[in-house]
Amino acid sequence: MPFFTSNQYTTVSYEYYGARDALGRCTIAVACVGRDIMPTSDRGSISVVRPTGWHDSAIYERAHLIAHCLTGEDANWENLISGTYDLNGEMVRYENMVADYIKETGNHVLYRVTPIFEGNNLLASGVLMEAYSVEDSGAGICFCIFIHNVEGDYDIDYATGDYELSDDSALKDATYVVNKNKYKIHKSDCSSVTDMSDANKIYYYGTYDEVVADLIGKGKNYSNCGSCHPENG
Numbered sequence: 001m002p003f004f005t006s007n008q009y010t011t012v013s014y015e016y017y018g019a020r021d022a023l024g025r026c027t028i029a030v031a032c033v034g035r036d037i038m039p040t041s042d043r044g045s046i047s048v049v050r051p052t053g054w055h056d057s058a059i060y061e062r063a064h065l066i067a068h069c070l071t072g073e074d075a076n077w078e079n080l081i082s083g084t085y086d087l088n089g090e091m092v093r094y095e096n097m098v099a100d101y102i103k104e105t106g107n108h109v110l111y112r113v114t115p116i117f118e119g120n121n122l123l124a125s126g127v128l129m130e131a132y133s134v135e136d137s138g139a140g141i142c143f144c145i146f147i148h149n150v151e152g153d154y155d156i157d158y159a160t161g162d163y164e165l166s167d168d169s170a171l172k173d174a175t176y177v178v179n180k181n182k183y184k185i186h187k188s189d190c191s192s193v194t195d196m197s198d199a200n201k202i203y204y205y206g207t208y209d210e211v212v213a214d215l216i217g218k219g220k221n222y223s224n225c226g227s228c229h230p231e232n233g
């Protein structure tokens with residue numbers, strides 16, 4: 001059950017983004033989402049925003065507190081945190097559920113996302129997502145969940161956002177990683193690997209020729225990543 005109080009229930013759409021704190025961290029985003037404030041145009045660029053704990057070309061994405069699909073926010077510094085691919089992927093499931101419900105019913109959903117920072121950490125430990133459909137008293141949408149800001153294979157220092165491969169990670173000594181959806185071969189340090197769901201990863205610890213021989217032996221049509229060029233060794 002979300003922690004909303006009954007005096008917060010309204011059928012008038014609004015959105016609110018709390019001011020960042022003294023360390024520059026996002027604090028809260030609240031909205032009563034109705035069709036009238038949902039976006040009518042495509043998402044704009046958000047790359048100008050550098051949330052606290054941000055590292056370029058890393059395991060992070062700029063994660064909206066309130067998704068673009070709900071309130072149409074783009075480069076809003078009060079609404080973007082450094083979030084792992086795992087966190088963002090998990091949030092999207094709930095965001096799409098809410099967006100679909102509103103589009104189908106025309107009802108309003110009271111919606112609040114609160115990033116949780118321990119102490120002076122610059123990286124959030126996770127986000128609390130709360131949602132409640134107003135007109136039907138929560139019959140359509142009612143959830144309160146905490147999503148952890150973690151990424152498989154990596155240990156994260158939440159004070160700074162620095163990260164490193166876990167000692168027990170299968171990726172630690174891997175030379176190549178193959179995506180078993182597309183049988184595309186990547187070098188283990190390719191940025192696409194962090195974006196890949198763990199269930200789709202096949203780890204290899206030998207040479208490129210050994211990877212290819214294994215895939216051919218399995219009768220798979222493989223391809224090489226056009227970004228990391230594993231065929232170049």
Ligand SMILES: [Zn+2]
Nearest residue numbers: 186190225228
């Ligand atoms: Zn690659």
